[in-house]
Amino acid sequence: MLVLDHHLYRCFTGQDIQTSAHDHAGTLRDPNNGIVQTLGRVGSSLVVGEWSAALNPGSIKFDNDVEHRVFAKAQLELFERTCAGWFFWTYKKGEGWDNGWSFRDVQLSEVLPAWLGGLRGRIPVDGADQHRRDAQRVQSQAAHNAWWDQHPGQYDHERFEQGFATGWDDSYAFFRSVPLGAPAPEIGFKTEWARRRSGDGYWEFEHGFNQGVAAAREDYAQHYC
Numbered sequence: 453m454l455v456l457d458h459h460l461y462r463c464f465t466g467q468d469i470q471t472s473a474h475d476h477a478g479t480l481r482d483p484n485n486g487i488v489q490t491l492g493r494v495g496s497s498l499v500v501g502e503w504s505a506a507l508n509p510g511s512i513k514f515d516n517d518v519e520h521r522v523f524a525k526a527q528l529e530l531f532e533r534t535c536a537g538w539f540f541w542t543y544k545k546g547e548g549w550d551n552g553w554s555f556r557d558v559q560l561s562e563v564l565p566a567w568l569g570g571l572r573g574r575i576p577v578d579g580a581d582q583h584r585r586d587a588q589r590v591q592s593q594a595a596h597n598a599w600w601d602q603h604p605g606q607y608d609h610e611r612f613e614q615g616f617a618t619g620w621d622d623s624y625a626f627f628r629s630v631p632l633g634a635p636a637p638e639i640g641f642k643t644e645w646a647r648r649r650s651g652d653g654y655w656e657f658e659h660g661f662n663q664g665v666a667a668a669r670e671d672y673a674q675h676y677c
Contacts, residue, residue, distance in 0.1 A: 453497070453641070453644050454497060455497055455498070455499060455536070455641075456494060456497060456498045456499070457498075457499055457500075457501040458491075458498055458499070458500055458501065459500070459501055459502040459503070460487070460500060460503055460527070461502075461503070461504070461506070462476050462507065462511075462523075463506050463507050463508040463511070463552075464508070468508055468511070469508045469510035469511065470510065471511060472511055472513050472519075473507055473511050473512060473513070473519035473520065473522055473523045474513075474519065474522055476507070476511065476523050476526070477522045477523050477525070477526035478526075480526040480527060480529075480530050481526055481529070481530075488530065488534075491530065491531075491534040491535065492534055494534075496534075496535065496536045496640065496641045496642040496643040496644065496645075497536065497641065497643060497644065498534070498535050498536060499535060499536050499537045499538065499539075500531050500535055500537070500538035500539065501538075501539055502539060502541040503527055503531070503538060503539075503540060503541065504540060504541050504542075504552055504553050504558075505520045505521075505523060505524035505527075505551065505552045505553075505558050505563050505564065506550075506552030506553045507519070507520060507523060507552060511523075516551065517551060517561050517562070517563060520551055520552060520558075520561075520563045521562065521563045521564075524558070524563050524564055525564075528564065528568075536640040536641045536642070537640050540555045540558075540564075541553070542554070542555065543555045543556060544556050551563050569635055569636060569638070570635075570636045570672065570673050570676075570677035571633055571634065571635060571636060571677060572627065572628075572630050572631065572632050572633060572634045572635070572636045573632070573676035573677055574632060574676070575624070575627065575628060575676055580675075581624060581671065581672075581675070584671055585617065585620045585621070585664075585667075585668070585671075588616075588620075588667045588671070589613060589616045589617060589620070589664070592612075592616055592660070592663050592664075592667070593609070593612060593613050593616070593660075596609065596612050596656075596659065596660070596663075597609050607656065608654065608656055609656065611650070611654050611656040611657040611660065612656040612657065612659055612660035613660060614657060614660065615646065615649075615650065615656065615657035615658060615659065615660025615661035615662075615663075615664060616660035616661065616663055616664035616667075617660075617664060618646075618649050618657075618660075618661055618664065619639075619646070619660065619661035619662060619663065619664025619665040619666075619667075619668065620664040620665070620667060620668040620671075621664075622639060622645070622649070622665070623638070623639060623664070623665050623668035623669060623672070624668055624672070626638060626639060627668075627672050627676070636672065636677070638669065639665055642661070642662055642665060643658065645661075646658040646661040646662065649661065
């Protein structure tokens with residue numbers, strides 16, 4: 453398995469300086485942007501070894517905290533959606549206040565949320581999460597089938613259903629693997645994990661798996677964090 457380490461900063465070049473915080477954020481949300489497409493292709497085989505909320509003063513046009521928050525949120529959403537993991541650089545920058553480079557100050561100024569991820573809550577053994585899994589699996593399966601029915605070809609839609617259930621169940625196995633109150637772990641290298649769980653790397657299983665992982669994460673945050 454090959455893992456790439458990427459460091460993405462938007463505060464050093466002449467173009468960076470001339471680009472506003474909101475435009476930087478818009479670029480990171482644009483599905484047609486080169487870096488977004490690259491991260492999407494490499495996917496969960498990439499770790500962002502360094503990133504920050506830092507911007508050049510030339511990019512700040514109106515409100516320091518608000519514009520850092522917009523930029524940081526766009527980065528975080530992109531990395532959470534496409535990457536196996538990330539590391540913020542750095543915890544504390546020298547002396548004084550810095551809501552771009554200093555993670556401590558970034559959180560105090562609410563540029564990033566006070567807590568990223570979730571804490572392990574009590575998950576009842578009443579099977580409620582399995583019922584919600586089955587309901588969401590049916591809904592996702594219907595949307596998947598409807599989309600591909602518009603594009604004739606040879607498909608095996610049952611593999612999508614299997615992948616969704618596996619992604620959900622594996623995610624909940626991760627959530628349950630730590631004591632109450634501990635940070636809830638998540639599946640990082642999803643592409644490789646799905647390939648191994650499928651046994652043959654079939655693409656519909658992987659699509660279902662990724663949707664199952666995402667649905668389980670949202671379900672867990674809503675009911676147990």
